[in-house]
Amino acid sequence: MASSKPSKDAPSPDQLPSLEELVEVLAQSVEEVFEAMLITITSRLEELDVPHDCVDEGMGQKEEGVDLEVEVTFSGALGGAVVLRCNHQGAEDIARGLLMMEEGELEFEEIKDALGECANLITGSMKSKALDPIADFSMGTPHVREASQDSRSKSHLAFELSSGVMSAELWIDDCEAQAA
């Protein structure tokens, strides 16, 4: 990418937002994007382990469907990724909100694409608020995949949606502990 303007000077470590600050901004970004895209957040959950909890917490027999996760990386003075994980009902809630389709059949590819765009919006919002004012950062394109049973982890950003659930995680490169 060509730019005639000089890039911002590399920030010192104390200029970078802390993990906690980034997680707070991530939570704000989720809520703002969902409000703008008419996706209902029924409640914040203390913790959620998608997709495991969807079966264990008595959310009903796991219906036919695929639990999804989407990752959007960011890089610059700080590198990492935002990962959203949904059970299949949560992914459908998100797709219906973005596409404004309260009823009707959704194709699996439509759901995946909508989830990717949702993650794109959330990561972009977080980046604009917390990272762009400090230094030059760039974002990757969303990668949507089936939620991994092996790599599931506790997340403190967890949301109950209209029919399903979603967790939002922030991964920072070279960080010993997962942020959220």
Added chain:
Amino acid sequence: MNKILIVDDSSTMRKIIMRVLRQAGFKIDNIVEAANGVEGLKTLGENPDVALVLSDINMPQMDGIAFVKAVRTEHDKETLPMIMISTESGSSMVESAMESGANGYVSKPFTPDSIRDVLGTYLG
């Protein structure tokens, strides 16, 4: 006749843009779509009556910045209004897009009002 070219790798976002344009009250007689800059150039060639382009910045194969440059230079369309749509408002990528010849940008997520404000200059 206001024909608009929407260039975005997300089919979801293309649908959202179409919906918002109609909600904003624009008379869109015809909308054509492309999933990246390469397809955008091809679609532009096939539709010389496009009156305005809405393009994402972060796309595979050819990003929005390269797309704007190509439209301005290779396709010799210096006066075609090109508006960038991006999550990256205020970032260096938006600055680069403007320097490459874009006329303006709209931040995602956007509302009918924000679209109306930017596009009102170019479309009736």
